[in-house]
Amino acid sequence: MATDFSAPAAHILAVDDHQDIREPLAAYLGKNGFRVSTAEDVAKARVVYDKGPVDLIILDLMMPGEDGLSFCRTVRAKSATPIIMVTALSEEADRVLGLELGADDYLPKPFNPRELLARIRAVLRRKQAQVPETDKQAQSARFGRWTLKIAEHELVDERGVGTELTRGEYALLLVLLRHPQAVLDRERLMELLHGDAAHAFDRSIDNQVSRLRQKVEDDPKQPALIKTVRGGGYLFTPAVTWTARAP
Helix, strand or coil, rough: CCCCCCCCCCEEEEECCCCHEEEEEEHHHHCCEEEEEEECCCCHHHHHHHHHCCEEEEEEEECCCCCCCHHHHHHHHHCCEEEEEEEECHHHHHHHHHHHCCCCEEEEECCHHHHHHHHHHHHHCCCCCCCCCCHHEEEEEEEECCECCCCCEEEEEEEEEEEECHHHHHHHHHHHCCCCCCCEEEEHCCCCHHHHHHHCCHHHHHHHHHHHHHHHHCCCCCCCCEECCCEEEEEEEECCEEECCCC
């Protein structure tokens, strides 16, 4: 049965310092069945978020005082709550940074509320479906000398020594583990990682891959696990062994 994400149980936190955007947006989403809380700055957003639960955050990047990117970092350090960035910034780099910090999608201002509504529903659907049955039943995934502990989001080597992964690095590694020994081009990787936000910023994938290589490769300058395929993208070379959870 399909889940109705318009149900009142879906709680949206809209964070924007512009009242003329924040309040009409809250009213529009409320008419479409969502429960909406608003915050005019990051300090107030933290209060709402900490009370929880929040199902999705609509986050303006540029606000007086602490900015949206800082709040994005905070949320990602605690949870996988979906985040849709809205920004009037024209610089691509800021949106790239937001996506790399773990935002799920973005929409430039001015935006059509109907498009934002569609993106909210798409992100929530994707969030529910993004963990495949293999991962739901898996305790760990082993590749080469590494083991990724799924529940703990922890990467350890054959000696049990852990290597810290950012949320973005973990998400990228999980995508590669799900598609071993298959060439994935930048567009497909962006789609698997960011869904509807994949229509730009393909160079950010190169940066993410480079950072992940620093963690998992014996020699990042001559990668053996994550190979570059000229004109094609990336190839995750090792076989992957999934270990099931105990019943």
